[in-house]
Amino acid sequence: MDEPSPPTNQFGSLNDVAHELASLEDLASRGSWRSILDKVSRARSLNLLSNPHDHLIYLTYNVLALSKLRRFADASTDLDTLDDFNSHYYKYETYPQLYPNRSGSMLPFSLRFIHAQLPIKLGNRQEGLDRFYSLLNFIRQKIKEKESNNLHDSVKIWKRRENFVLNCLIGHHLGDKEFILCLDLIKDMINRDYLDPLLVSKLGYIQMQIGDIEGAKGSFNHVETMLNEGKNDGYSFLSEVQFKNLVNRNKALVYVVGKDYVSAVREYEECIERDHTDVVAINNKALCLMYLRDLSDSIKVLENALERVPTRALNETLVVNLCSMYELAYVNHSEIKRTLNNWIVHVAPDDFDASCIRV
């Protein structure tokens, strides 16, 4: 049996980070979640994982894959094989010969996130939300700790995690139509200087969803001001093209509300011209065409997108819309939906939820 090689600090490639991580990552990018389950199972049964951090990362991929395949109960069971997340078994300093001069938790943060989201997917919403709020407190504690120890890189990472969990919470509250709560949470984030154009745009979408059109317009104007003031360095997540498209898409929504679908289509076409993979613009343009009584063209827009940029366009929402259009356009729509289904089966990643086709 080979001597386990001590993990290196030279992270030149993914495989330096964890055992065959590059392969896991490649499978994940292709959406081959079933293959990931096979790979993890094989690594475990053949004892290929020598280090504790390898075990944890493989466990994370396994739980993630099960979650992606909507096998939430199985994912939960696998997660439960772990001790308390804060156990010393998962701390670097417990294995000084393996991780010299390193301390802290080796648990991938995703496990905490998945642990909070799983109960919600299993129908136990209250438990999940409680876990998310506890996680938020945990993160805030960590930030204080790292700040007092001047660990600046860590502070940045944990602040990003705080932002991430807040966004998850807003998403879950939104799904349950708890709009006032969402507005409060976003307000809180803006107060904490998480002011960014995407967040403010989403504030606008929520305002639109509840019917506060004037409020939405105000939020969108604010986003446009951010673009015009050229404050792009603060928002390094967005390229210039992405920022401009965001502003156009926001304008289009205002037209949709005012039933001016022609102008909305024009805005979306500007987006698609700049970035032909802008699926939100493509999908929404198709809907506007339908509201303009042009069902045939709306179907064409969606079908073209699936053909040209399948890895972007293949999302369940777009397919749901396409199927609704088929049901309207064809008396015998089962046939065309079956054709779509057959094509999807060949092209889609493992986690694509084909029940949206309603064959």
Place this chain on the structure above:
Amino acid sequence: MSTTPQGIHSLAFRVMRLCKPSFHVEPPFRLDPSDLFVGEDIFDDPLAASNLSPLLSSHVNKSTDSSDMTFANRFLLHHPSDAMGFSGLLVLPQSFGAIYLGETFCSYISINNSSNFEVKDVIIKAEIQTERERILLLDTSKSPVGTIHAGGHYDFIVEHDVKELGAYTMVCTALYNDGDGERKYLPQFFKFVVANPLSVRTKVRTVKETTYLEACIENHTKSNLYVDQVEFEPAPHWTAKILKLMNSILQITRQLGKEIVKPPILVRSGGGIHNYLYQMKISSPGSEQVKAKRSSILGKLQISWRTNLGEPGRLQTQQILGNPSSCKEIELQVLGIPSLIILDKPFSVHLNLTNHTDSELGPFEVWLSKNSAHEKFVMFNGLQTMALPAVEAFGSTDFHLNVVATKLGVQRISGLIVFDTKEKKTFEPLADVEIFVESD
């Protein structure tokens, strides 16, 4: 929703309710690479942190690139707010849903030729039928559709403002010549029910010259209602002013972010309520005033709201009735009370009685009522009932009451009754009067 089989027909109607689309929301399982590949505290180690950063960021950039042809965007986060699962993607209405009075019914109608031959001279009609009326939504006889080739379709969008409750039937009919030249008639029926979205409960109270109207709006729909505007339209000769809590403190304007996040008036679905308070006064004096007071009509409430993506609705209530007997026919005013009131020493209260009606009232009898929860320490001195002559229309009369107090301290003259002996009508027109009784 369609109740007609179309076995013998080449044409068939397909119908879809076209209310506004909704935003898709579903928080996904999407991660940041630094939360997946490595331990959560690895960045405490500055050496590891500096070596990992380039590796991780190259990974994220790869998947954000629009030339990336993998499904990495389904599991990696491009931006923290991706975790919300709320990208602005719109979804078509997936079911007919509920439809409420005051909304606009909008529908996509497609007529499809599923046969293998052309149909000619097509005339299409769409009509809404309710218990009370039939409304034509569409009639192509003036601008004929003409021909629909095999496999083709013709589309319409119809709209109708829903003003009636109950059962509705949308009848779509097509007259056409089929492949054999036979003139065929295809009717298809689509049924739905219109329900009441709101109920409005009102309470009217009168305090002195002012009438207060409290309106409570209850939301019976399945969605939250964004109440855009509630306007009270007062009846002739009335004015109404809405009384609102000073909510400038609730409006948060941040200079830093230039962000205004005003809490909206959102009435919760399935039983949420919101209250409005109006202060109403008679706007025109004199006899018009009396007419207005006698009539019990206060006015109407106009409510407009918005739901998903600004879908509007509007309703007007029936006439809201006030409380006619609460209008003041008789007014009693205290003109003078001595500044020094001594225990057990009688004193005089100067009063004025005004008749606000347009006819003579009285004669009257005045006394202090004995039915009271508390013992009375202020009473008439001498005769327990005072007689007053009749008072002409819009006239008034002054009189004095001889009163004595039997207890020290703050006491009340309460329960003064004015009885119209002719109409046999009782008025209790005076609020409690506070007096301070001192010792000798």
